[in-house]
Amino acid sequence: MAKKNKVSTTTRKQLRQKEDDYLKKLETQIEEYDLDSTKHTVFKDLPICHQTLKGLRDSAFVKMTEIQQKSIPLSLKGHDLLAAARTGSGKTLAFLIPVIEKLYREKWTEFDGLGALIISPTRELAMQIYEVLVKIGRHSSFSAGLVIGGKDVKYELERISKINILVGTPGRILQHMDQAVGLNTSNVQVLVLDEADRCLDMGFKKTLDAIVTNLPPVRQTLLFSATQSQSLADLARLSLTDYKSVGTAEVKDSANVSATPETLEQSYINVELPDKLDILYSFIKTHLKSKMIVFLSSSKQVHFVYETFRKLQPGISLMHLHGRQKQTARTETLDKFSRAQHTCLFATDVVARGIDFPAVDWVVQADCPESVDTYIHRVGRCARYGKHGKSLIMLTPQEEEGFLKRLKQRHIEPNKLTIKQSRKKSIKPQLQSLLFQDPELKYLGQKAFISYVRSIYIQKDKEVFKFDELPNEEFANSLGLPGAPKIKMKGMKSVERAKELKNTSRQLLSLSKANEDGEIVDRSKEVRTRIDKMFDRRNQTVLSEHYLNITKAQADEDEEEDFMTMKRQDHQIKEDDLPQLIAPSSKRAQRKATSKKASLAGKGNPSKMVFDDEGLAHPVYELEGEEDFHARGGAEDQKDAYLSKEAQVMTTRDVEDKKLAKEKRQEKKRKRLEALRREEEAGADNDSSADEAPYQASIGTGNLSDDMNSSSDEESGRTTKRVRYSRDNASDSEDNSNKTSSKGRVIEMEHPESLEDLESLTAKLLQG
Numbered sequence: 001m002a003k004k005n006k007v008s009t010t011t012r013k014q015l016r017q018k019e020d021d022y023l024k025k026l027e028t029q030i031e032e033y034d035l036d037s038t039k040h041t042v043f044k045d046l047p048i049c050h051q052t053l054k055g056l057r058d059s060a061f062v063k064m065t066e067i068q069q070k071s072i073p074l075s076l077k078g079h080d081l082l083a084a085a086r087t088g089s090g091k092t093l094a095f096l097i098p099v100i101e102k103l104y105r106e107k108w109t110e111f112d113g114l115g116a117l118i119i120s121p122t123r124e125l126a127m128q129i130y131e132v133l134v135k136i137g138r139h140s141s142f143s144a145g146l147v148i149g150g151k152d153v154k155y156e157l158e159r160i161s162k163i164n165i166l167v168g169t170p171g172r173i174l175q176h177m178d179q180a181v182g183l184n185t186s187n188v189q190v191l192v193l194d195e196a197d198r199c200l201d202m203g204f205k206k207t208l209d210a211i212v213t214n215l216p217p218v219r220q221t222l223l224f225s226a227t228q229s230q231s232l233a234d235l236a237r238l239s240l241t242d243y244k245s246v247g248t249a250e251v252k253d254s255a256n257v258s259a260t261p262e263t264l265e266q267s268y269i270n271v272e273l274p275d276k277l278d279i280l281y282s283f284i285k286t287h288l289k290s291k292m293i294v295f296l297s298s299s300k301q302v303h304f305v306y307e308t309f310r311k312l313q314p315g316i317s318l319m320h321l322h323g324r325q326k327q328t329a330r331t332e333t334l335d336k337f338s339r340a341q342h343t344c345l346f347a348t349d350v351v352a353r354g355i356d357f358p359a360v361d362w363v364v365q366a367d368c369p370e371s372v373d374t375y376i377h378r379v380g381r382c383a384r385y386g387k388h389g390k391s392l393i394m395l396t397p398q399e400e401e402g403f404l405k406r407l408k409q410r411h412i413e414p415n416k417l418t419i420k421q422s423r424k425k426s427i428k429p430q431l432q433s434l435l436f437q438d439p440e441l442k443y444l445g446q447k448a449f450i451s452y453v454r455s456i457y458i459q460k461d462k463e464v465f466k467f468d469e470l471p472n473e474e475f476a477n478s479l480g481l482p483g484a485p486k487i488k489m490k491g492m493k494s495v496e497r498a499k500e501l502k503n504t505s506r507q508l509l510s511l512s513k514a515n516e517d518g519e520i521v522d523r524s525k526e527v528r529t530r531i532d533k534m535f536d537r538r539n540q541t542v543l544s545e546h547y548l549n550i551t552k553a554q555a556d557e558d559e560e561e562d563f564m565t566m567k568r569q570d571h572q573i574k575e576d577d578l579p580q581l582i583a584p585s586s587k588r589a590q591r592k593a594t595s596k597k598a599s600l601a602g603k604g605n606p607s608k609m610v611f612d613d614e615g616l617a618h619p620v621y622e623l624e625g626e627e628d629f630h631a632r633g634g635a636e637d638q639k640d641a642y643l644s645k646e647a648q649v650m651t652t653r654d655v656e657d658k659k660l661a662k663e664k665r666q667e668k669k670r671k672r673l674e675a676l677r678r679e680e681e682a683g684a685d686n687d688s689s690a691d692e693a694p695y696q697a698s699i700g701t702g703n704l705s706d707d708m709n710s711s712s713d714e715e716s717g718r719t720t721k722r723v724r725y726s727r728d729n730a731s732d733s734e735d736n737s738n739k740t741s742s743k744g745r746v747i748e749m750e751h752p753e754s755l756e757d758l759e760s761l762t763a764k765l766l767q768g
């Protein structure tokens with residue numbers, strides 16, 4: 001046994017030695033590795049471990065892409081890196097391989113905690129990176145974890161301490177850093193930012209800074225992106241000092257090099273904004289055998305186009321994906337779209353970056369992107385890894401010149417396409433009819449309109465996006481809306497901004513038929529059809545429902561319209577016409593407002609009015625036997641006589657009513673006593689005097705006393721509790737015919753075991 005142990009110890013020592021030798025050899029190979037990328041074209045040439053090589057081979061990765069050839073050796077040598085390469089050129093592997101290798105060479109184990117942190121700006125991208133990591137790292141012994149928003153944070157918390165390589169979105173990673181006791185970041189060896197320019201931009205600045213302050217200053221940092229826009233100051237935040245750049249010059253602005261894939265065929269069409277949906281629909285109809293992504297500027301746009309096009313049934317499966325969907329729905333769509341052959345996905349820029357959808361034929365940018373970078377990322381969803389792909393961007397006449405100029409500066413020159421009029425189909429009537437039938441759709445349309453207008457308004461590049469020139473009314477009609485929703489700007493901070501908005505708000509105000517003083521122009525003389533009116537009515541309901549129910553949750557949902565509110569132009573009603581709907585603020589005042597008594601108070605005594613044949617109202621005495629009445633004299637003269645006569649009648653009636661009520665009461669009590677007597681007789685046989693545990697309960701207004709007993713009914717085989725019911729009821733004391741004293745009168749009942757028992761007991765008591 002001892003010998004065996006000795007052998008195994010020796011073997012272990014030998015193994016360790018062998019491993020150390022292997023690691024030393026790897027280190028030497030890395031040091032001596034020739035950085036001339038043309039010399040090494042396959043992964044096998046790289047100084048990386050067997051396990052990683054096997055993982056790559058199993059995943060059918062054999063030949064390296066250009067960015068991989070250039071960047072992996074540098075990363076292996078331990079340099080910080082700023083790498084840029086076209087979309088779909090294999091950047092994911094370019095950073096994952098060095099991460100795995102670094103931990104391998106450091107002999108990382110699960111007890112060493114977190115060794116590498118990979119940050120991605122979107123959940124979808126993080127998921128994808130994680131999948132590739134699991135694929136190529138399947139023969140390694142590290143543990144990997146994915147932390148993204150929308151997932152169960154508690155579940156993640158429990159496991160996070162054992163993770164060696166963590167992939168996630170900035171917000172969720174920081175949340176874990178704040179919450180997870182087990183997440184020790186003091187040992188992190190490598191930090192990776194995928195889509196670095198996005199991670200570094202203002203939206204993520206604070207979060208990223210907070211994450212970085214939790215990391216050790218001595219570490220390797222790798223930044224990857226298809227576009228590079230960050231300043232040196234941004235890089236300094238990440239303590240990138242002596243870093244190497246790969247491919248950044250090409251991507252940025254070197255002469256004649258476009259940042260888009262060479263295999264991508266790019267085109268554009270000039271489309272008037274109100275024709276956009278017609279063209280989009282016609283495009284989809286003529287590309288039914290394609291897999292395409294249609295980019296729109298906002299979630300609301302996506303939602304609206306998806307819902308309406310779905311109803312129009314173009315003949316291809318439709319999907320939609322945007323950031324306001326639940327994570328499960330997003331993941332499901334992502335998965336479905338990846339697997340589908342012919343399909344159309346309407347999406348926001350949430351999938352513009354990094355997502356590797358297989359075999360996408362077309363990328364259609366229905367709304368102009370905010371920048372050339374976004375354009376590059378969007379079109380990069382097709383033509384990936386050397387495959388062929390096509391892109392189409394729709395530019396309005398206002399956007400065309402400016403955006404083409406921007407593209408040209410980055411050496412992107414899409415071909416102009418024209419639309420065959422014969423293939424163009426107008427869907428405006430269908431949209432109008434759909435929105436007319438479905439108020440929810442109409443509501444979506446209004447939201448889509450507003451979010452589009454807003455998206456144009458907030459764009460920084462005013463040479464491309466001209467808010468003032470938007471054909472609002474026509475655009476609204478093209479969405480199927482009867483008119484442009486009125487948009488009220490909020491939060492205008494600077495005078496300049498206010499000035500800028502003056503023209504446009506005037507334009508919008510004129511649409512709402514109100515003059516500059518805010519007076520409503522009389523629309524009664526306009527010719528309005530029955531359908532117009534119905535439309536208005538429905539619309540009112542929809543809006544009121546949504547706007548009256550705005551809660552905090554909804555406010556979150558509507559954050560996009562933070563500085564805008566919507567008011568339908570044809571909803572303007574003069575304030576005088578409206579009933580007072582101002583809600584009282586205090587609870588007391590609210591109670592008062594809803595109390596009938598309070599609402600009648602202060603209105604004086606009510607007087608009954610009767611309407612004559614002409615519909616005129618009269619006090620009741622005026623119309624009683626009208627002719628006789630007038631024969632007896634004027635109304636004022638007869639008023640007092642009439643009132644005293646009526647008072648006499650009422651007194652007589654009152655006496656009769658009281659008498660009748662007393663008789664009814666006596667009859668009821670007589671019946672009740674009879675029933676009680678019958679019950680007492682029937683209950684005498686089963687009575688038990690055995691003391692049992694007290695039982696407390698209360699039913700209705702009667703009190704069950706503490707001396708309630710329960711007994712066991714052995715015959716029936718179930719526990720039957722008997723309760724002594726002592727009633728102290730004021731009405732009983734009035735009853736002189738009752739010989740039993742009302743106080744302490746005992747009614748013995750079966751204690752209710754079930755709800756039915758309870759109900760029957762209540763019924764019995766009430767009867768009694």
Ligand SMILES: Nc1ncnc2c1ncn2[C@@H]1O[C@H](COP(=O)(O)OP(=O)(O)OP(=O)(O)O)[C@@H](O)[C@H]1O
Pocket residue numbers: 060061062063064065068085086087088089090091092093225226353354355356380381384385
């Ligand atoms: N060496 C390789 N051999 C074969 N296929 C590869 C190789 N490297 C990457 N790929 C494939 O190329 C596609 C694009 O890779 P990846 O998603 O890493 O691109 P990317 O440069 O990160 O793109 P983006 O800029 O859009 O994020 C993926 O399907 C990936 O599997």
